[in-house]
Amino acid sequence: MQLLEERILRDGKVKDGNVLKVDSFLNHQMDVKLFGEMAKEFYNLFKDENITKILTIEASGIGIACITAQVFDCPVIFAKKSKTKNIAGDVYTARVESFTHGAFYDIIVSKEFLRPGDRVLIIDDFLANGAALTGLSSLVSDAGATLVGAGIAIEKAFQPGGELLRSKGVRVESLARIKSMSSGGIEFC
């Protein structure tokens, strides 16, 4: 998606440790107009799939997911990263490794909200090693729901997540796929 690639080139900053800082428009400050354009792209890609639920993970996926859900006219569920008092015991869980934080955490979705009849589109801001996406897929699978695919804002295509998920048969659509990046610049696939 040209608009997103241009924005990454303009405002993204490459940091040590393969970090692409896009916090001025994507995952700290959020440009909801850009999200609206991204949502239209996701709709074009998945509009024939009869999506009934959009699934994302807290926190930075939520904004894109909600604005995308408006276009699909369906609810969003966000997987929570730890068990809180406000969620009852009846949940699907998966363990996810966070490369950013160097730790494992559990993600949780209440069983009430993912049903066998659901056709689920996962939306997230980043795909790198695929840990979060793998965890989210397994929640969908545990619920007996159908995973239609994943709509990702930025895929670091030089990391293994995208290839891994596609090789498992998951339809992964990324709006910007980064082939390589360094302090010298960013190259898209």
Add this chain to the structure above:
Amino acid sequence: MQLLEERILRDGKVKDGNVLKVDSFLNHQMDVKLFGEMAKEFYNLFKDENITKILTIEASGIGIACITAQVFDCPVIFAKKSKTKNIAGDVYTARVESFTHGAFYDIIVSKEFLRPGDRVLIIDDFLANGAALTGLSSLVSDAGATLVGAGIAIEKAFQPGGELLRSKGVRVESLARIKSMSSGGIEFC
């Protein structure tokens, strides 16, 4: 707001410890159509205030904030709950007590995104003891920005947060204000 009150009466569940479970439409599964109606209400309340930024806190405020920001045509910033690798050192911070989790945590906003000229509307899903809202206000104040007010989905008016913030001169507008609640029912102000 009648639509929200009706939804709370229909789908909200009162749990022990003053917990109102609204996770079927507000803070786990999210009804983005309802959020759109709430956004219009916030716009009616604050449309003359020349809002330049909407500020919220991860995770459950983000969805409502993003959909509200579409109506105000401004960016959202979400305060993060802990320092991650992806945020540089130049941040405003405040300490917040979480009554839900029984712990303290720090909230962080990058200095880059809150400026003295900004007119900030805080959006959040709940107001109870006012801890998050107080923390967010202090970030706005530290930035030298103007806090226009706070738009809250559900205020537990029997807890002290709303009164506390209003007594400090903060304009707090809550779309549903709960006077009392028990397993027997919910009463609005």
